[in-house]
Amino acid sequence: MTFASLYFIFFIITVCTLYFAVPDGMKWIVLLISSYFFYFLLSSVWTVFILFTTATVFISAIAIERITEHSTEYLNKNKELMDEEQVKAYKAKTKRIKKYTLLCGLFANLGILIFLKYGKFLFENINLSTTHIASLNWIILPVGISFYTFQALGYLIDVYRGKYKADHNFFKFSLFLSFFLQIIQGPISRYDELALQLYKPHRFYYARAQNGILLMLWGYFKKLVIADRAALYTSMVFENYIEYAGIEIILAAILYTLQIYGDFSGGIDIIRGIAQILGIDMALNFKRPFFARTVSEFWRRWHISLGSWTKDYIFYPLILSKGFARFRKQMGNALGHYLGKTIPVCVSTIILFLVIGIWHGASWNYVFYGLCNGGIISLGLLLEPVFDKVIKITRLNTGSRAWSVFQMIRTFVVLSIVRMIVNAKSLSAGFSMLVSIGRDWGNMNALKKAIIASGMGKWGAVVLFTAALVMLLVEVLQENGIHIRESISRQNVIVRWITYYGLIFAILFFMMDSSDGIKEFIYAQF
Amino acid sequence: MRSFKIINVFKTVLFMTVLSLLIEVCNFTSIPPQSYTRIMMHEMYGQRENIDVVFLGASHAYRSFDTRILDEQLGMNTFNMGSSSQSVKDSYFLLREMYSHHLPRYCILEMSWARYNIYDFSSNATSSYILYDYFRPSVNKLYYFFSAFNEQTAINAVLPFRRYPITAPSKYLENIKAKMTKEYFGCSYSVAAYDNEHYAGKGYVYRNKGFSRGNVGKVEPYTWSNLNINNEAVYYFDKIYKLCEENGTELILVTAPVPLASVAAVGNYQEAHEFLDSLAEKYGLVHYDFNLAKKALFENRDEYFYDSGHMSGLGANVFSNKVAGILLSHIKDIDDLNEFFYSDTNELMASVDYVLNVWAESREGKLNAYSFHGTDVKPEYEFLYRTKESDKYAVIKAYSSIDHIYFDLIPADAYEVRVNARAGGSSGAFEQYYIYRLDN
Numbered sequence: 001m002t003f004a005s006l007y008f009i010f011f012i013i014t015v016c017t018l019y020f021a022v023p024d025g026m027k028w029i030v031l032l033i034s035s036y037f038f039y040f041l042l043s044s045v046w047t048v049f050i051l052f053t054t055a056t057v058f059i060s061a062i063a064i065e066r067i068t069e070h071s072t073e074y075l076n077k078n079k080e081l082m083d084e085e086q087v088k089a090y091k092a093k094t095k096r097i098k099k100y101t102l103l104c105g106l107f108a109n110l111g112i113l114i115f116l117k118y119g120k121f122l123f124e125n126i127n128l129s130t131t132h133i134a135s136l137n138w139i140i141l142p143v144g145i146s147f148y149t150f151q152a153l154g155y156l157i158d159v160y161r162g163k164y165k166a167d168h169n170f171f172k173f174s175l176f177l178s179f180f181l182q183i184i185q186g187p188i189s190r191y192d193e194l195a196l197q198l199y200k201p202h203r204f205y206y207a208r209a210q211n212g213i214l215l216m217l218w219g220y221f222k223k224l225v226i227a228d229r230a231a232l233y234t235s236m237v238f239e240n241y242i243e244y245a246g247i248e249i250i251l252a253a254i255l256y257t258l259q260i261y262g263d264f265s266g267g268i269d270i271i272r273g274i275a276q277i278l279g280i281d282m283a284l285n286f287k288r289p290f291f292a293r294t295v296s297e298f299w300r301r302w303h304i305s306l307g308s309w310t311k312d313y314i315f316y317p318l319i320l321s322k323g324f325a326r327f328r329k330q331m332g333n334a335l336g337h338y339l340g341k342t343i344p345v346c347v348s349t350i351i352l353f354l355v356i357g358i359w360h361g362a363s364w365n366y367v368f369y370g371l372c373n374g375g376i377i378s379l380g381l382l383l384e385p386v387f388d389k390v391i392k393i394t395r396l397n398t399g400s401r402a403w404s405v406f407q408m409i410r411t412f413v414v415l416s417i418v419r420m421i422v423n424a425k426s427l428s429a430g431f432s433m434l435v436s437i438g439r440d441w442g443n444m445n446a447l448k449k450a451i452i453a454s455g456m457g458k459w460g461a462v463v464l465f466t467a468a469l470v471m472l473l474v475e476v477l478q479e480n481g482i483h484i485r486e487s488i489s490r491q492n493v494i495v496r497w498i499t500y501y502g503l504i505f506a507i508l509f510f511m512m513d514s515s516d517g518i519k520e521f522i523y524a525q526f
Numbered sequence: 527m528r529s530f531k532i533i534n535v536f537k538t539v540l541f542m543t544v545l546s547l548l549i550e551v552c553n554f555t556s557i558p559p560q561s562y563t564r565i566m567m568h569e570m571y572g573q574r575e576n577i578d579v580v581f582l583g584a585s586h587a588y589r590s591f592d593t594r595i596l597d598e599q600l601g602m603n604t605f606n607m608g609s610s611s612q613s614v615k616d617s618y619f620l621l622r623e624m625y626s627h628h629l630p631r632y633c634i635l636e637m638s639w640a641r642y643n644i645y646d647f648s649s650n651a652t653s654s655y656i657l658y659d660y661f662r663p664s665v666n667k668l669y670y671f672f673s674a675f676n677e678q679t680a681i682n683a684v685l686p687f688r689r690y691p692i693t694a695p696s697k698y699l700e701n702i703k704a705k706m707t708k709e710y711f712g713c714s715y716s717v718a719a720y721d722n723e724h725y726a727g728k729g730y731v732y733r734n735k736g737f738s739r740g741n742v743g744k745v746e747p748y749t750w751s752n753l754n755i756n757n758e759a760v761y762y763f764d765k766i767y768k769l770c771e772e773n774g775t776e777l778i779l780v781t782a783p784v785p786l787a788s789v790a791a792v793g794n795y796q797e798a799h800e801f802l803d804s805l806a807e808k809y810g811l812v813h814y815d816f817n818l819a820k821k822a823l824f825e826n827r828d829e830y831f832y833d834s835g836h837m838s839g840l841g842a843n844v845f846s847n848k849v850a851g852i853l854l855s856h857i858k859d860i861d862d863l864n865e866f867f868y869s870d871t872n873e874l875m876a877s878v879d880y881v882l883n884v885w886a887e888s889r890e891g892k893l894n895a896y897s898f899h900g901t902d903v904k905p906e907y908e909f910l911y912r913t914k915e916s917d918k919y920a921v922i923k924a925y926s927s928i929d930h931i932y933f934d935l936i937p938a939d940a941y942e943v944r945v946n947a948r949a950g951g952s953s954g955a956f957e958q959y960y961i962y963r964l965d966n
Contacts, residue, residue, distance in 0.1 A: 006677070504545065509688075
């Protein structure tokens with residue numbers, strides 16, 4: 001059951017009706033049952049993995065909390081009987097036990113994630129380099145495993161750090177991890193931001209529901225009208241990349257960027273809209289990424305929940321670790337202050353993006369994706385003094401609108417190229433596509449033929465172009481601080497309704513025909 | 527607070543009502559007016575008299591069972607609920623719909639073999655859309671919705687206008703113009719009338735013209751494989767049987783005929799026939815396969831068909847008279863009806879002493895003639911040509927058992943080649959012929 005199907009709409013109507021119909025104390029139970037029903041429909045027996053993660057993380061968190069409580073209690077009781085050394089030793093012992101408990105929880109769940117998601121890839125590569133060991137082709141990846149595992153581990157680490165107390169209600173905690181709206185493609189929510197909202201009963205508010213529905217419709221527009229239509233062309237070109245060159249490849253790269261944005265952010269808008277109807281505010285995952293002027297800014301606007309998760313649980317622990325402090329010192333002594341400070345940041349950045357890349361899937365393409373993004377950001381950091389000098393010499397007005405637009409286009413082009421390589425059948429296919437851009441430039445007839453061959457046709461191309469323009473216009477307005485939904489809600493009923501009906505019929509008329517298939521959300525595979 | 531809520535409820539209801547109206551406007555302007563199923567369903571619901579005999583099946587059914595003749599011959603109220611590409615599942619839900627309005631005594635299920643094998647189009651929901659659109663709101667309709675459509679196809683069942691994408695605005699106007707008539711609203715037969723066929727009443731569709739004698743040409747019927755059995759069809763066959771049993775309706779299986787050339791072209795029609803017979807046997811039903819009918823019962827003639835699978839009006843007329851006779855005999859249990867049918871395709875083909883069809887294809891510099899014919903027939907071919915200016919044919923190669931000519935032999939000014947075929951030893955000018963256009 002995909003978010004873009006009619007059955008999902010029926011499901012949502014049922015869940016919302018039940019949620020608002022039952023007494024307050026039972027509202028979270030409705031969400032829990034709906035979540036497991038939804039998950040079971042998608043994963044059947046593989047539901048056992050989410051149950052395993054829930055149980056192990058739940059127990060580990062409580063164990064960590066108990067150890068802390070016990071240690072505090074013990075110290076309070078026996079403080080007078082112990083000397084400073086004994087207290088220190090006791091505290092170190094407690095910390096060690098807590099750490100081991102945390103590591104058990106982390107490794108049990110990361111182990112499963114690595115085995116299920118990367119086992120096949122690792123074995124394939126081992127088999128390539130040595131003799132054939134084993135095949136793991138039988139593995140089916142449970143839906144949303146990357147999302148719920150990261151969410152669970154974030155919770156466990158936070159409990160370890162003492163950020164909040166462990167959840168003592170297993171069923172409520174199960175809801176936090178399995179909440180049906182976030183299970184397919186995130187966002188990766190934090191316990192302190194989402195859990196309480198899920199457990200707390202919410203009343204129905206007409207205006208909030210109206211707002212939520214509008215956000216859902218906008219999400220459907222991006223997914224069904226833009227992403228699925230663009231997919232017709234991109235899947236054809238990426239599948240038969242040898243047959244295309246020049247402008248056909250460039251169009252595929254641009255359309256793929258549009259497709260993945262429409263698909264992912266559209267899906268997030270749909271679930272945020274539904275959550276809003278239920279009275280739940282889910283984390284923002286996108287902030288108009290194509291207005292980013294640098295790659296690092298892009299990552300603060302794109303898949304925000306993954307970026308902030310990796311920053312909090314990988315980047316900062318790494319950069320603040322004792323080992324890195326030593327590394328920073330050594331670098332500073334050898335290469336001077338600037339490089340000594342920057343190189344460790346670059347190394348952490350590359351590691352961070354390597355994790356982000358690998359998180360997406362088990363293939364060399366995603367390794368490249370991570371290294372490329374990390375590499376570009378690191379290079380930018382290392383060359384910053386050089387850029388500053390060039391700007392000074394050329395007296396470029398970096399505060400001008402034109403410079404900002406140039407930076408946005410530059411970032412868009414760079415990331416579109418990276419994405420094109422990553423989405424190709426293999427890395428060599430991706431680079432072959434990159435080289436093909438230089439061939440047969442300006443062959444408009446070939447481009448027209450390719451558009452028609454893709455099944456999009458002239459009319460479909462016009463629809464896609466117009467829809468993309470509408471999306472761009474909306475994002476320009478949002479970027480300039482205009483809250484579209486609020487502006488609409490302030491209009492009189494006629495304008496409002498015309499807007500609603502316009503959006504509904506734009507989706508119904510221009511969404512891809514079912515014979516071509518509503519495409520599964522791209523991020524659902526991750 | 528209370529009044530605020532009431533206003534919101536009112537606004538929501540009004541919004542949804544306007545939305546439904548707008549969707550209806552889209553349906554009205556986008557969906558073309560011509561639809562056999564629309565009229566058929568309207569007529570079924572509107573039948574004042576109880577329907578005694580219902581025919582179910584795909585296009586073979588609605589083009590073969592002429593209800594006008596069957597009414598007269600059987601002396602009962604018959605109704606043809608055939609529809610294009612109707613699957614066995616569609617038949618089941620149609621029968622359920624029929625039971626909510628009528629109580630037929632006999633249900634004749636048309637048993638074209640294609641309904642029991644899986645093809646590329648088997649997952650296509652079109653056959654269900656065209657029926658679902660015209661089912662009246664009911665529990666059966668809801669059940670049909672969830673059974674016939676999946677995640678991908680459900681949206682187009684709920685919003686039929688999406689199935690008719692219109693790129694030229696003039697098409698909307700054409701549809702509106704054609705629909706804003708008394709005939710359309712009254713479901714008049716004239717709405718579903720084309721140049722070569724028309725809806726003739728109670729589900730039957732009359733086709734004006736069949737093949738000319740001897741011009742069957744190349745036929746490409748659905749193939750059959752015992753490895754591709756459509757289990758869903760078998761499942762719904764069982765449900766149809768049980769539904770009939772519960773309602774006291776006798777289920778009778780009839781396979782409407784196709785040209786004998788098509789039977790031969792299937793290659794293993796006997797396997798398909800045996801499968802259908804085995805279904806009948808399993809449930810203790812009778813199965814009358816008119817593809818195996820002896821001449822005494824039904825003479826399979828070219829002009830009774832207009833393509834490789836469907837009957838012309840003339841054919842349906844003859845067939846309906848014959849099938850009525852068989853049904854009457856069956857009902858009255860007066861004859862051993864097996865004697866009217868060959869026991870297998872070997873026996874059938876052995877009885878054919880002529881060429882069933884002929885066609886030609888170019889291959890490796892030659893024009894090759896192919897044909898289907900009776901088992902003991904040795905076909906011979908004659909190759910002729912004519913120029914664009916002339917309507918008379920000149921012989922390139924006289925009758926012989928050689929089935930090809932080289933293109934070098936065809937004069938440069940030739941416009942088309944005619945291939946005549948006949949059984950060896952026959953003295954007729956031709957039994958079958960085929961025109962091969964050289965400008966292809």
